[in-house]
Amino acid sequence: MGWLRTCALELARPLLWLDVGATLARVLVGVALATALGWVLGLALGRNARLWRVAEPLVDFLRAIPPVLAFPVCLVLFGYTEQARVAAIVFGTTGIVLLHVANGVARAPSARRDTARLAGLRGLALVWRVDVFEALPALFLGLRLALTAGLVIAVVSEMLVGAEHGLGARALDALIAYRSDLLGLVVLLAGGTGFALSALVAAVERRVVHWQR
Protein backbone atom coordinates (compact mmCIF):
# COMPACT_ATOMS: atom_id res chain seq x y z
CA MET A 1 0.00 0.00 0.00
CA GLY A 2 2.97 2.26 0.75
CA TRP A 3 4.22 1.94 -2.82
CA LEU A 4 0.80 2.73 -4.25
CA ARG A 5 0.65 5.82 -2.07
CA THR A 6 4.08 6.93 -3.29
CA CYS A 7 2.93 6.34 -6.87
CA ALA A 8 -0.18 8.43 -6.33
CA LEU A 9 1.85 11.25 -4.80
CA GLU A 10 4.48 11.22 -7.55
CA LEU A 11 1.86 11.08 -10.29
CA ALA A 12 0.07 14.04 -8.76
CA ARG A 13 3.22 16.14 -9.21
CA PRO A 14 4.05 17.57 -12.61
CA LEU A 15 7.69 16.41 -12.60
CA LEU A 16 7.09 12.84 -13.74
CA TRP A 17 4.72 13.97 -16.48
CA LEU A 18 7.37 16.40 -17.72
CA ASP A 19 9.74 13.43 -17.85
CA VAL A 20 7.22 11.36 -19.81
CA GLY A 21 6.66 14.32 -22.18
CA ALA A 22 10.38 14.90 -22.72
CA THR A 23 11.09 11.23 -23.49
CA LEU A 24 8.00 11.00 -25.68
CA ALA A 25 8.96 14.10 -27.65
CA ARG A 26 12.47 12.75 -28.32
CA VAL A 27 11.06 9.39 -29.44
CA LEU A 28 8.40 10.93 -31.67
CA VAL A 29 10.73 13.40 -33.38
CA GLY A 30 13.46 10.79 -33.86
CA VAL A 31 11.18 8.07 -35.13
CA ALA A 32 9.29 10.50 -37.40
CA LEU A 33 12.56 11.49 -39.07
CA ALA A 34 13.64 7.83 -39.25
CA THR A 35 10.30 6.87 -40.77
CA ALA A 36 10.54 9.51 -43.48
CA LEU A 37 14.11 8.50 -44.28
CA GLY A 38 13.48 4.75 -44.04
CA TRP A 39 10.33 4.98 -46.14
CA VAL A 40 11.99 6.83 -49.02
CA LEU A 41 15.14 4.66 -48.97
CA GLY A 42 13.10 1.48 -48.50
CA LEU A 43 10.92 2.28 -51.51
CA ALA A 44 13.97 2.97 -53.65
CA LEU A 45 15.81 -0.16 -52.55
CA GLY A 46 12.79 -2.45 -52.52
CA ARG A 47 12.02 -1.72 -56.16
CA ASN A 48 15.55 -2.10 -57.43
CA ALA A 49 16.97 -5.57 -56.81
CA ARG A 50 20.43 -4.60 -58.10
CA LEU A 51 20.61 -1.52 -55.87
CA TRP A 52 19.40 -3.60 -52.92
CA ARG A 53 22.13 -6.20 -53.46
CA VAL A 54 24.71 -3.42 -53.32
CA ALA A 55 23.16 -1.59 -50.35
CA GLU A 56 22.16 -4.57 -48.19
CA PRO A 57 25.62 -5.25 -46.64
CA LEU A 58 25.96 -1.55 -45.73
CA VAL A 59 22.46 -1.46 -44.23
CA ASP A 60 23.19 -4.62 -42.23
CA PHE A 61 26.51 -3.21 -41.02
CA LEU A 62 24.92 0.04 -39.85
CA ARG A 63 22.07 -1.86 -38.18
CA ALA A 64 24.60 -4.04 -36.36
CA ILE A 65 26.20 -1.02 -34.64
CA PRO A 66 24.55 -0.71 -31.21
CA PRO A 67 22.74 2.66 -31.15
CA VAL A 68 24.02 3.13 -27.58
CA LEU A 69 27.53 3.22 -29.05
CA ALA A 70 26.37 5.63 -31.73
CA PHE A 71 25.18 8.07 -29.08
CA PRO A 72 28.70 9.20 -28.01
CA VAL A 73 29.48 9.75 -31.71
CA CYS A 74 26.35 11.89 -31.95
CA LEU A 75 27.56 13.85 -28.89
CA VAL A 76 30.84 14.52 -30.66
CA LEU A 77 28.98 15.64 -33.78
CA PHE A 78 26.19 17.68 -32.21
CA GLY A 79 27.54 18.48 -28.73
CA TYR A 80 25.55 18.00 -25.53
CA THR A 81 22.28 18.93 -27.22
CA GLU A 82 18.85 17.52 -27.88
CA GLN A 83 19.94 17.00 -31.48
CA ALA A 84 22.47 14.39 -30.31
CA ARG A 85 19.76 12.34 -28.58
CA VAL A 86 17.41 12.62 -31.56
CA ALA A 87 20.24 11.76 -33.98
CA ALA A 88 20.97 8.58 -31.99
CA ILE A 89 17.30 7.60 -32.22
CA VAL A 90 17.27 8.32 -35.97
CA PHE A 91 20.43 6.24 -36.39
CA GLY A 92 19.04 3.34 -34.41
CA THR A 93 15.59 3.18 -35.99
CA THR A 94 15.99 4.16 -39.66
CA GLY A 95 17.33 0.71 -40.55
CA ILE A 96 14.32 -0.99 -38.96
CA VAL A 97 11.86 1.02 -41.05
CA LEU A 98 13.99 0.77 -44.18
CA LEU A 99 14.32 -3.01 -43.96
CA HIS A 100 10.60 -3.54 -43.46
CA VAL A 101 9.58 -1.16 -46.26
CA ALA A 102 12.10 -2.59 -48.73
CA ASN A 103 10.92 -6.14 -47.98
CA GLY A 104 7.26 -5.16 -48.17
CA VAL A 105 7.65 -3.56 -51.58
CA ALA A 106 9.90 -6.29 -52.97
CA ARG A 107 7.48 -9.04 -51.91
CA ALA A 108 4.29 -7.35 -53.14
CA PRO A 109 2.42 -9.28 -55.86
CA SER A 110 3.81 -8.22 -59.23
CA ALA A 111 0.33 -8.49 -60.79
CA ARG A 112 -0.71 -5.23 -59.13
CA ARG A 113 2.26 -3.36 -60.53
CA ASP A 114 1.58 -4.92 -63.93
CA THR A 115 -1.98 -3.57 -63.78
CA ALA A 116 -0.72 -0.09 -62.97
CA ARG A 117 1.93 -0.19 -65.70
CA LEU A 118 -0.64 -1.31 -68.27
CA ALA A 119 -2.85 1.55 -67.08
CA GLY A 120 -0.05 3.86 -68.13
CA LEU A 121 1.38 4.73 -64.72
CA ARG A 122 5.12 5.30 -64.83
CA GLY A 123 7.89 6.75 -62.68
CA LEU A 124 6.80 8.74 -59.66
CA ALA A 125 3.10 8.23 -60.47
CA LEU A 126 3.65 4.47 -60.23
CA VAL A 127 5.51 4.85 -56.93
CA TRP A 128 2.86 7.19 -55.51
CA ARG A 129 -0.18 5.17 -56.67
CA VAL A 130 1.16 1.65 -56.03
CA ASP A 131 4.48 1.29 -54.18
CA VAL A 132 3.58 3.65 -51.36
CA PHE A 133 0.47 1.57 -50.63
CA GLU A 134 2.30 -1.74 -51.05
CA ALA A 135 4.77 -0.54 -48.42
CA LEU A 136 2.16 0.53 -45.86
CA PRO A 137 1.58 -2.80 -44.02
CA ALA A 138 5.32 -3.34 -43.64
CA LEU A 139 5.82 0.31 -42.73
CA PHE A 140 3.40 0.07 -39.82
CA LEU A 141 5.09 -3.08 -38.55
CA GLY A 142 8.47 -1.39 -38.84
CA LEU A 143 7.10 1.71 -37.13
CA ARG A 144 5.93 -0.27 -34.10
CA LEU A 145 9.35 -1.88 -33.74
CA ALA A 146 11.10 1.45 -34.33
CA LEU A 147 9.06 3.12 -31.58
CA THR A 148 10.09 0.42 -29.13
CA ALA A 149 13.75 0.75 -30.15
CA GLY A 150 13.48 4.55 -30.09
CA LEU A 151 12.15 4.47 -26.54
CA VAL A 152 15.09 2.31 -25.44
CA ILE A 153 17.61 4.65 -27.07
CA ALA A 154 15.94 7.76 -25.64
CA VAL A 155 15.91 6.37 -22.08
CA VAL A 156 19.51 5.14 -22.28
CA SER A 157 20.71 8.46 -23.71
CA GLU A 158 18.95 10.26 -20.84
CA MET A 159 20.71 8.01 -18.34
CA LEU A 160 24.14 8.33 -19.95
CA VAL A 161 24.42 12.08 -20.14
CA GLY A 162 22.51 14.28 -17.76
CA ALA A 163 19.19 15.35 -19.13
CA GLU A 164 17.06 17.73 -17.09
CA HIS A 165 13.91 15.83 -17.96
CA GLY A 166 13.26 12.34 -19.23
CA LEU A 167 12.34 8.92 -17.86
CA GLY A 168 15.98 7.80 -18.11
CA ALA A 169 17.16 10.76 -16.04
CA ARG A 170 14.46 10.17 -13.44
CA ALA A 171 15.30 6.46 -13.23
CA LEU A 172 18.96 7.32 -12.65
CA ASP A 173 18.01 9.84 -9.93
CA ALA A 174 15.85 7.19 -8.26
CA LEU A 175 18.70 4.67 -8.40
CA ILE A 176 21.21 7.08 -6.88
CA ALA A 177 18.74 8.07 -4.13
CA TYR A 178 17.91 4.38 -3.38
CA ARG A 179 14.28 5.15 -4.27
CA SER A 180 13.18 1.72 -5.52
CA ASP A 181 9.56 2.85 -5.28
CA LEU A 182 10.18 5.70 -7.70
CA LEU A 183 12.32 3.48 -9.93
CA GLY A 184 9.46 0.96 -10.16
CA LEU A 185 7.06 3.73 -11.08
CA VAL A 186 9.39 5.04 -13.83
CA VAL A 187 9.69 1.52 -15.23
CA LEU A 188 5.91 1.24 -15.30
CA LEU A 189 5.57 4.64 -16.98
CA ALA A 190 8.15 3.69 -19.63
CA GLY A 191 6.30 0.44 -20.30
CA GLY A 192 2.98 2.27 -20.43
CA THR A 193 4.40 4.85 -22.85
CA GLY A 194 5.69 2.12 -25.18
CA PHE A 195 2.43 0.21 -24.94
CA ALA A 196 0.36 3.31 -25.67
CA LEU A 197 2.48 4.22 -28.69
CA SER A 198 2.22 0.70 -30.09
CA ALA A 199 -1.56 0.59 -29.51
CA LEU A 200 -1.96 3.98 -31.22
CA VAL A 201 0.00 2.85 -34.28
CA ALA A 202 -1.99 -0.41 -34.39
CA ALA A 203 -5.26 1.55 -34.31
CA VAL A 204 -4.12 3.86 -37.12
CA GLU A 205 -2.90 0.84 -39.10
CA ARG A 206 -6.31 -0.85 -38.86
CA ARG A 207 -7.93 2.25 -40.35
CA VAL A 208 -5.36 2.99 -43.04
CA VAL A 209 -4.44 -0.53 -44.18
CA HIS A 210 -8.08 -1.61 -44.39
CA TRP A 211 -7.45 -4.14 -47.18
CA GLN A 212 -5.37 -6.36 -44.88
CA ARG A 213 -8.23 -7.00 -42.45
Added chain:
Amino acid sequence: MSSPADPRPPAAVEPAVELGDVHAAPCLLGFALRVAEGERVALVGPNGVGKTTLLRLVAKLLRPARGEVRASDSVGYVPQDYRASFLPWLRADRNVLLALEARGALDAAARARLDALLDALGVDRASLAKYPQTLSGGQQQLLALARALVGRPRLLLLDEPFSALDAAHRALARTVVVEASRQTGATLLLVSHDLEDVAAVAERVVALDGRPARITTDAPTASVATAPLARLAAGSLEET
Protein backbone atom coordinates in the same frame (compact mmCIF):
# COMPACT_ATOMS: atom_id res chain seq x y z
CA MET B 1 12.11 -21.81 -84.57
CA SER B 2 8.61 -23.13 -84.44
CA SER B 3 6.38 -21.20 -86.78
CA PRO B 4 4.29 -23.30 -89.17
CA ALA B 5 5.05 -23.51 -92.84
CA ASP B 6 2.27 -21.07 -93.69
CA PRO B 7 2.36 -18.33 -91.06
CA ARG B 8 -0.72 -16.18 -90.92
CA PRO B 9 -1.33 -13.42 -91.88
CA PRO B 10 0.54 -13.11 -95.19
CA ALA B 11 3.79 -11.20 -94.95
CA ALA B 12 2.42 -8.30 -97.05
CA VAL B 13 -0.17 -7.44 -94.38
CA GLU B 14 1.20 -5.34 -91.51
CA PRO B 15 0.60 -7.50 -88.43
CA ALA B 16 -0.87 -6.14 -85.19
CA VAL B 17 1.30 -8.51 -83.19
CA GLU B 18 4.60 -9.89 -84.35
CA LEU B 19 7.04 -12.02 -82.43
CA GLY B 20 10.27 -12.87 -84.20
CA ASP B 21 12.86 -15.34 -82.93
CA VAL B 22 11.76 -14.67 -79.35
CA HIS B 23 13.71 -16.27 -76.52
CA ALA B 24 12.09 -16.20 -73.09
CA ALA B 25 13.48 -19.14 -71.14
CA PRO B 26 12.61 -21.80 -70.47
CA CYS B 27 9.48 -22.27 -72.56
CA LEU B 28 10.00 -20.04 -75.59
CA LEU B 29 13.19 -20.40 -77.62
CA GLY B 30 13.24 -18.95 -81.12
CA PHE B 31 9.47 -18.53 -81.17
CA ALA B 32 7.66 -16.64 -83.95
CA LEU B 33 4.05 -15.61 -84.43
CA ARG B 34 2.16 -13.04 -86.51
CA VAL B 35 -1.38 -11.86 -85.82
CA ALA B 36 -3.23 -9.53 -88.16
CA GLU B 37 -5.03 -6.34 -87.15
CA GLY B 38 -8.48 -7.16 -85.78
CA GLU B 39 -7.88 -10.90 -85.76
CA ARG B 40 -9.19 -13.01 -82.87
CA VAL B 41 -6.73 -15.76 -82.06
CA ALA B 42 -6.94 -18.49 -79.44
CA LEU B 43 -3.75 -19.90 -77.99
CA VAL B 44 -4.26 -23.45 -76.76
CA GLY B 45 -1.96 -26.08 -75.37
CA PRO B 46 -1.02 -27.94 -72.20
CA ASN B 47 -0.14 -26.27 -68.91
CA GLY B 48 3.33 -24.79 -68.79
CA VAL B 49 3.78 -24.62 -72.53
CA GLY B 50 4.24 -20.84 -72.47
CA LYS B 51 0.84 -19.34 -73.31
CA THR B 52 0.82 -16.91 -70.40
CA THR B 53 4.46 -16.02 -71.01
CA LEU B 54 3.51 -15.25 -74.61
CA LEU B 55 0.74 -12.88 -73.51
CA ARG B 56 3.05 -11.17 -71.01
CA LEU B 57 5.63 -10.67 -73.76
CA VAL B 58 3.02 -9.13 -76.05
CA ALA B 59 1.81 -6.90 -73.19
CA LYS B 60 5.48 -5.88 -72.69
CA LEU B 61 5.33 -6.99 -69.08
CA LEU B 62 8.22 -9.30 -69.91
CA ARG B 63 11.21 -8.49 -72.04
CA PRO B 64 12.55 -11.28 -74.23
CA ALA B 65 16.14 -12.32 -73.67
CA ARG B 66 16.49 -12.24 -77.44
CA GLY B 67 14.29 -11.51 -80.40
CA GLU B 68 11.68 -8.90 -81.17
CA VAL B 69 8.13 -8.31 -79.99
CA ARG B 70 6.06 -5.76 -81.87
CA ALA B 71 2.61 -4.90 -80.61
CA SER B 72 0.44 -1.92 -79.78
CA ASP B 73 0.92 -0.21 -76.42
CA SER B 74 -2.85 0.18 -76.16
CA VAL B 75 -3.54 -3.02 -74.23
CA GLY B 76 -6.51 -4.40 -72.32
CA TYR B 77 -5.30 -7.34 -70.27
CA VAL B 78 -7.13 -9.89 -68.14
CA PRO B 79 -4.40 -11.83 -66.34
CA GLN B 80 -4.76 -15.43 -65.28
CA ASP B 81 -4.46 -14.37 -61.62
CA TYR B 82 -7.08 -11.64 -62.01
CA ARG B 83 -7.75 -11.60 -58.23
CA ALA B 84 -4.19 -10.46 -57.55
CA SER B 85 -4.35 -7.79 -60.25
CA PHE B 86 -6.69 -5.40 -58.43
CA LEU B 87 -5.30 -2.62 -56.25
CA PRO B 88 -6.99 -3.54 -52.95
CA TRP B 89 -6.78 0.00 -51.55
CA LEU B 90 -9.05 1.31 -54.32
CA ARG B 91 -12.75 0.61 -54.67
CA ALA B 92 -13.81 -1.49 -57.67
CA ASP B 93 -14.91 1.48 -59.80
CA ARG B 94 -11.54 3.20 -59.43
CA ASN B 95 -9.80 -0.06 -60.28
CA VAL B 96 -11.85 -0.49 -63.42
CA LEU B 97 -11.30 3.11 -64.52
CA LEU B 98 -7.64 3.31 -63.47
CA ALA B 99 -6.22 3.46 -67.00
CA LEU B 100 -8.66 6.13 -68.16
CA GLU B 101 -8.00 8.16 -65.03
CA ALA B 102 -4.23 7.84 -65.48
CA ARG B 103 -4.53 9.05 -69.08
CA GLY B 104 -6.84 11.89 -68.11
CA ALA B 105 -9.53 10.39 -70.33
CA LEU B 106 -12.13 9.79 -67.67
CA ASP B 107 -15.15 11.70 -68.99
CA ALA B 108 -18.90 11.23 -69.14
CA ALA B 109 -18.60 9.18 -72.32
CA ALA B 110 -16.20 6.76 -70.64
CA ARG B 111 -18.53 6.39 -67.67
CA ALA B 112 -21.46 5.76 -70.00
CA ARG B 113 -19.38 3.15 -71.81
CA LEU B 114 -18.64 1.46 -68.50
CA ASP B 115 -22.33 1.44 -67.59
CA ALA B 116 -23.17 -0.17 -70.93
CA LEU B 117 -20.40 -2.72 -70.49
CA LEU B 118 -21.55 -3.64 -66.99
CA ASP B 119 -25.11 -4.07 -68.25
CA ALA B 120 -23.91 -6.27 -71.08
CA LEU B 121 -21.79 -8.37 -68.71
CA GLY B 122 -24.61 -8.66 -66.18
CA VAL B 123 -22.65 -6.97 -63.38
CA ASP B 124 -24.50 -5.47 -60.44
CA ARG B 125 -23.59 -1.76 -60.28
CA ALA B 126 -23.49 -1.95 -56.47
CA SER B 127 -20.32 -4.02 -56.72
CA LEU B 128 -18.49 -0.96 -58.07
CA ALA B 129 -18.70 0.73 -54.68
CA LYS B 130 -17.05 -2.19 -52.92
CA TYR B 131 -13.42 -3.14 -52.57
CA PRO B 132 -12.49 -5.84 -55.10
CA GLN B 133 -11.30 -8.34 -52.50
CA THR B 134 -14.75 -8.37 -50.93
CA LEU B 135 -16.34 -9.59 -54.18
CA SER B 136 -16.69 -13.16 -55.39
CA GLY B 137 -14.24 -14.63 -57.89
CA GLY B 138 -16.79 -14.42 -60.68
CA GLN B 139 -17.61 -10.78 -59.94
CA GLN B 140 -13.92 -9.95 -59.86
CA GLN B 141 -13.36 -11.65 -63.19
CA LEU B 142 -16.23 -9.72 -64.77
CA LEU B 143 -14.75 -6.48 -63.43
CA ALA B 144 -11.34 -7.48 -64.79
CA LEU B 145 -13.01 -7.92 -68.20
CA ALA B 146 -14.74 -4.54 -67.88
CA ARG B 147 -11.40 -2.97 -66.92
CA ALA B 148 -9.77 -4.47 -70.02
CA LEU B 149 -12.54 -3.38 -72.38
CA VAL B 150 -13.62 0.05 -71.12
CA GLY B 151 -10.61 1.88 -72.55
CA ARG B 152 -11.29 0.46 -76.04
CA PRO B 153 -7.71 -0.79 -76.47
CA ARG B 154 -6.17 -1.81 -79.81
CA LEU B 155 -5.07 -5.12 -78.32
CA LEU B 156 -7.01 -7.44 -76.02
CA LEU B 157 -5.00 -10.05 -74.16
CA LEU B 158 -7.28 -12.40 -72.26
CA ASP B 159 -5.75 -15.18 -70.17
CA GLU B 160 -8.51 -17.64 -69.27
CA PRO B 161 -10.91 -14.72 -68.85
CA PHE B 162 -14.07 -16.78 -68.27
CA SER B 163 -12.70 -19.43 -65.90
CA ALA B 164 -14.63 -18.30 -62.80
CA LEU B 165 -17.93 -17.47 -64.51
CA ASP B 166 -21.19 -19.38 -64.34
CA ALA B 167 -22.75 -20.52 -67.62
CA ALA B 168 -25.01 -17.49 -68.01
CA HIS B 169 -22.29 -14.92 -67.36
CA ARG B 170 -19.83 -16.89 -69.46
CA ALA B 171 -22.15 -16.67 -72.47
CA LEU B 172 -22.66 -12.94 -71.91
CA ALA B 173 -18.94 -12.33 -71.50
CA ARG B 174 -18.04 -14.21 -74.68
CA THR B 175 -20.53 -12.11 -76.64
CA VAL B 176 -19.27 -8.86 -75.12
CA VAL B 177 -15.65 -9.71 -75.93
CA VAL B 178 -16.39 -10.61 -79.55
CA GLU B 179 -18.55 -7.52 -80.01
CA ALA B 180 -15.90 -5.28 -78.49
CA SER B 181 -13.28 -6.66 -80.85
CA ARG B 182 -15.61 -6.27 -83.86
CA GLN B 183 -16.72 -2.73 -83.01
CA THR B 184 -13.27 -1.33 -82.26
CA GLY B 185 -11.25 -3.55 -84.59
CA ALA B 186 -9.15 -4.64 -81.64
CA THR B 187 -6.86 -7.59 -82.09
CA LEU B 188 -7.58 -10.34 -79.57
CA LEU B 189 -5.36 -13.05 -78.14
CA LEU B 190 -7.27 -15.52 -75.98
CA VAL B 191 -5.72 -18.20 -73.81
CA SER B 192 -8.22 -20.85 -72.81
CA HIS B 193 -8.51 -24.52 -72.01
CA ASP B 194 -12.25 -24.35 -72.64
CA LEU B 195 -13.01 -25.34 -76.20
CA GLU B 196 -16.43 -23.72 -76.16
CA ASP B 197 -14.75 -20.42 -75.30
CA VAL B 198 -12.31 -20.92 -78.16
CA ALA B 199 -15.05 -21.78 -80.63
CA ALA B 200 -17.23 -18.85 -79.52
CA VAL B 201 -14.55 -16.17 -79.48
CA ALA B 202 -11.67 -17.03 -81.78
CA GLU B 203 -11.52 -17.22 -85.56
CA ARG B 204 -8.05 -18.75 -85.57
CA VAL B 205 -6.51 -21.37 -83.31
CA VAL B 206 -2.81 -21.61 -82.59
CA ALA B 207 -1.87 -24.77 -80.72
CA LEU B 208 1.39 -24.93 -78.82
CA ASP B 209 3.20 -27.99 -77.56
CA GLY B 210 6.58 -29.15 -76.32
CA ARG B 211 9.39 -27.53 -74.41
CA PRO B 212 10.53 -25.24 -75.87
CA ALA B 213 7.11 -24.50 -77.31
CA ARG B 214 6.45 -24.96 -80.98
CA ILE B 215 3.32 -24.30 -82.96
CA THR B 216 1.77 -27.63 -83.84
CA THR B 217 -1.37 -26.25 -85.45
CA ASP B 218 -2.34 -22.87 -86.86
CA ALA B 219 -5.74 -22.97 -88.52
CA PRO B 220 -9.12 -21.23 -88.72
CA THR B 221 -11.30 -22.30 -85.81
CA ALA B 222 -14.07 -23.32 -88.17
CA SER B 223 -11.78 -25.80 -89.91
CA VAL B 224 -10.91 -27.60 -86.72
CA ALA B 225 -13.55 -30.11 -85.65
CA THR B 226 -14.48 -30.36 -81.97
CA ALA B 227 -12.67 -33.64 -81.33
CA PRO B 228 -9.35 -32.49 -82.82
CA LEU B 229 -9.79 -29.19 -80.98
CA ALA B 230 -9.87 -31.11 -77.72
CA ARG B 231 -6.64 -32.80 -78.65
CA LEU B 232 -5.19 -29.42 -79.67
CA ALA B 233 -5.91 -28.03 -76.25
CA ALA B 234 -4.03 -30.96 -74.76
CA GLY B 235 -1.20 -30.32 -77.19
CA SER B 236 -1.35 -33.76 -78.73
CA LEU B 237 -2.27 -32.96 -82.32
CA GLU B 238 0.71 -32.38 -84.59
CA GLU B 239 -0.88 -30.95 -87.73
CA THR B 240 -4.37 -30.62 -89.20
